[in-house]
Structures are given as structure tokens and as C-alpha cells.
Amino acid sequence: MLNDAAYIYSQWEGYWEQDSNAYLRKWLVKHKMVKESIHTSGHASPSDLKRFADALAPSRIIPIHTFMPEKYSELFNNVELNADGEYWEV
Numbered sequence: 001m002l003n004d005a006a007y008i009y010s011q012w013e014g015y016w017e018q019d020s021n022a023y024l025r026k027w028l029v030k031h032k033m034v035k036e037s038i039h040t041s042g043h044a045s046p047s048d049l050k051r052f053a054d055a056l057a058p059s060r061i062i063p064i065h066t067f068m069p070e071k072y073s074e075l076f077n078n079v080e081l082n083a084d085g086e087y088w089e090v
Contacts, residue, residue, distance in 0.1 A: 002031050002033060005031070005033050005034075006033060006034045006036050007024075007033050007034070007036065008036050008038055009035055009037050009038070010037075010040045011039070013037060016035075042065070046075055050075055050076075053075075053076060059078065060079070061076050061078055061079050062079075062080045062081075062088070063079065063081070069081055
């Protein structure tokens with residue numbers, strides 16, 4: 001069923017050796033699957049974020065998954081800051 005199957009791993013390689021991936025590593029060995037690492041990054045530069053926002057022209061920008069959400073107002077006029085765990089209307 002899994003003949004010639006491969007597992008595509010696209011996170012930072014350092015995460016792979018963590019205990020949380022032990023079950024997956026064992027599962028891949030058991031099923032004789034190859035792990036292929038193809039790293040993708042979700043970290044955009046400020047200039048990339050600006051180009052992306054300019055292309056989309058959103059009515060508001062809500063920073064998430066960032067260490068410095070307050071910096072977004074230096075790049076954009078329509079920033080809405082929400083606290084982690086806070087719900088808001090979309």
C-alpha cells in the first residue's frame with residue numbers, strides 16, 4: 001500500500017530529533033518510508049510583508065505568530081492588535 005511512498009518534512013530540521021517526533025520516526029521505519037526534507041519558511045522579511053499587503057490591499061492587518069506585533073504599525077496604517085487567545089470577528 002505504501003510502496004515507494006515518501007514523507008515530505010518541511011520544518012526546521014532541529015525539530016525532527018525532538019521526542020515529539022519519535023512516534024513518527026518509528027512509523028516511517030516500520031513502513032520503510034523515506035523522509036525527504038524540503039524546508040519552507042514562514043518567516044517573511046518586512047519588505048516581503050509590505051509587498052504582500054500592497055498586493056492584497058486588506059482592510060486591516062492583524063499580526064499573528066510574531067514576537068513584535070507592535071512593529072507592524074511602522075509598516076502599515078491599518079494594523080489591529082489582538083492579544084494571544086483573544087477572539088475577534090472576521
